[in-house]
Amino acid sequence: MKSLTHQTRLDNARFFDGDVEQVPKLCLTQGLGTIMEAKHLVLVATGGNKAEAVHQMVEGPISAMWPATVLQMHPHVTVMLDDAAASRLQLGDYYRHAYENKPEWQSL
Structure with missing residues (x-):
């Protein structure tokens, strides 16, 4: 609680x-430990008010200040964002390119 x-x-x-x-x-x-036990995680974030949290989660160091950064250690995470939530990602263009050109065997 x-x-x-x-x-x-x-x-x-x-x-x-x-x-x-x-x-x-x-x-x-x-708890984060329980979340990390999942086979596949899906995180959905929308809106500019989530941009900094998304940036830290994806591109920041693993930190207690940003608990979602632990997801960097999970083997199967799908992150779905709108443009506003993705606006702080420094490598946003790369992530879009990687997604658009992923091999057919790599499904969501």
């Missing part, structure tokens, strides 16, 4: 008719 930050509660107020007071203050989380 973890406490949600005020910003997270503000971000999620849209699911509670805009009333931040109705947003839970606590949440249940799944």
Whole structure:
């Protein structure tokens, strides 16, 4: 069980008719170790507000400051992004090229 930050509660107020007071203050989380045991992970991120987190996850060093960076160590992760979420990737053009030219045997 973890406490949600005020910003997270503000971000999620849209699911509670805009009333931040109705947003839970606590949440249940799944540990990174459990996530890393999955055979295949799919991460979906949209919007510019996710751009820095995506950049850190994909191109940053593995760090406790950015827990998703541990996904760099997983053997089978599919990351789906819109242009806004991908906007901070320094190698975005390379990633698009690699995806567009992947071998047929390499499926999602």
